[in-house]
Amino acid sequence: KTRKVAHFLDQGHKVKITIMFRGREMAHPELGKRILDQIAEQLAAGAKVEAAPKLDGRNMVMVLAPDKRSRTAKASSSADQHQQQAQEQQPQET
Template sequence: MARDLRINNGIRAREVRLIGANGEQLGIVPTSRALELAREAELDLVEVAPTADPPVCKLLDFGKFKYEQAKRDSEAKRHQKNVELREVRMKTKIGQHDIDFKTRTARKLLLGGDKVKLSVMFRGREITHPEIGRGLLERIIGSLGEIATVERAPMLEGRFMSMIVAPSKSLKAANERPQAEGDGESSGVDEAVANG
């Protein structure tokens, strides 16, 4: 954002609404007078609202402003969580232990905050019985219970029947609470992974 701002002689308006270094309103002044005030205070004249009429300019140290802006941007980027779409695949002929294992994997991914695409692959003539795949997906969703919400219902895509599930709202709230407290102790979510 700091790169897009016009400063000092780059400001083309005849007059500007000027804000002082301490945030006080100095009123509407000619641009030449605003530049003089900036030079006297050894600051830069920065156009902070170019679309206003007249444009709003502020007296500030542009180098310091750019540094603080970059610092705020990197801080915001660090707190942003990238949600990934992870896939758990299985075939229609699957044993109970394997279903439990796939369910545990999906649970772990959901607790990690990722969305999960559950896919059932049909081989040969199995495609003529899509109800088997749908039943398998519904069974897994039943096991995931309150930690998952269905984002996309089971749908046939070529030789795969898939559905997308996301972490439930209550799970997201539980994940955000321990981070907000920042006490460093383990949360109930970690215990759920260990027990799950």
């Protein structure tokens, strides 16, 4: 699921991650927070935490937003690649 989250963030979308607690799981919300913190660490290169993990009834919610700095770096590198490919594909005069 983190791959899907990373894909959405790469496209520039915000992602809301929800963990639903059932039954006795409500007695240990710290486990859900640990999971959300691990996800935030894994995606730290391309995302920033917009809303920290927060308990909302039986759900724990966290919002991630794309990190503009990493996105501009990716965009510039992809633009350079496209220019390089275009130059290679131009017909050469003989």
